[in-house]
Amino acid sequence: MSLPPSYSLSRPTLDFLARRHGHFIGGRWVPSASGETFRIHDPASGAEIGEVAAGGEPEIDAAVRTARAAFEGPWSSYTSHRRGEILWKLADLIQQNFQQLVELEVLDNGLPLPLAQYVCGMVVPEFFRYYAGWPTKIEGATLPAAPGGKLPGQHLSFTLREPLGVVGAITPWNAPLPITMLKVAPALATGCTMVLKPAELTPLTAMRLVELCQEAGVPDGVMNLVNGYGATAGAALAAHPGVDKIAFTGSTAVGRQIVKAAAGNLKKVTLELGGKSPVVVFDDADLAQVIPGIARACFFLQGQNCMAGTRLFVHERIHDQVVEGVAAVAKAFKPGPGLDPAHDFGPLISEKQRERVAGFVAAGVAEGAELVCGGKAPSRAGWFYEATVLTRTHDAMTPVANEIFGPVLCVQTFGDDDFDKVARSANSTIYGLSGSVWTRDLSKAIRMVGKIDSGQVAVNMHAALDPMMPFGGNKQSGWGREFGKEALDSYLKTKAVTLTW
């Protein structure tokens, strides 16, 4: 199948797509030992957009050994200043390759063009520039200790912060370039080396990023990439005894498998997993701000977003007005291929994902939810599904208790005396990633923020992200934090040193 004629792609994108994509090991592209490949598709049309080598144990093993050699070899002699310069240069290169990265990200994942432009032009370069400042600021401490009864003047005790070693990064398909960036930036800033296994549905921009790392001055073997399926390449990376840490983003179910696989050599693990974030709206909130805010919180990336605010708790006095307003926003979306700026609502990633979403909506309706809008696929090519609002839901309903990862908002109401009950409901899932509270009363807001068990909670907005703000999940939404200084800690180890004389 060929791409729709309305797509006008730049020459660098067409050239990139025409390649037979292999694995990036030791600074060059290599095919799979088995010769096996898989095909990737544009979710907005179903058209095939590339053929990619399917790696497994042999490629993972080669990449891990290469990363180890680079870690112990040339990369270890790079100064912190030089690593900072490389990260800065990488940000420049991302901006210079803006058009190609935008097109590849949209083709791979289906996101709307303005969002891809914002991500590739602002979010990703800013993130690398933030981390470019860190290598020169990673410091240990001098300690006023008395080891073995040594007196002051007889010793010097201090800590060194050292890179952890070889990091295996495994990423999902829902935000391919940003999530790859979350792993690559702290790894390079701290002096680690990496084997990256991108999602098999969306490998394009990660492949381009490792080339740009090389162009920015990262030496051969520091950034490696193995394409392939989770059960083969991903599992081999998670279990490999030569890997010191797995940085994983994906589903909670696979996160559990990663933990088991990592047990062999007790490698460190950070996990960014699923979410089912609550949105709590009090009746004094500014509805002009609330209605578009709630719609964005849930329908951003068609709900294929771990932070998505998919459970709405709205005060009963404003329920009808809010639901009507959000449904109007949902019905006004223009679904279609992201490369055409006339569209503002992309497809789901695959037919399988669309069936999964439809199954949750059907289950909710069968359990007594009321379908306000959406609930079906528009009649057009590609894996689109309408923005959907279900009301009259409760905590135990299938679409409320489970992460759908699609554009489905589940609405519940509360009354004047239900403050604690709402907080309990907000915390009633296995997840604890994000959340938001909407009210003009900041004392009420901060009391609710204190009760919501999530890694981040915003007031009068949803999903407040910034490179310096730690991001991660409580409960079964994850282990550890990405973004900011906290991410660096999980790529470093501390050595306590004592000099005596």
Ligand code: NAD
């Ligand atoms: P997924 O767990 O199916 O796959 C994620 C990655 O893991 C892919 O690269 C896949 O190939 C790999 N994988 C699959 N099985 C594996 C195994 N046995 N061993 C090793 N690797 C394996 O997730 P997905 O469907 O790609 O992404 C959607 C999920 O990601 C959602 O649950 C979403 O909430 C979550 N997510 C979380 C965050 C966050 O920051 N918390 C961000 C984005 C997405």
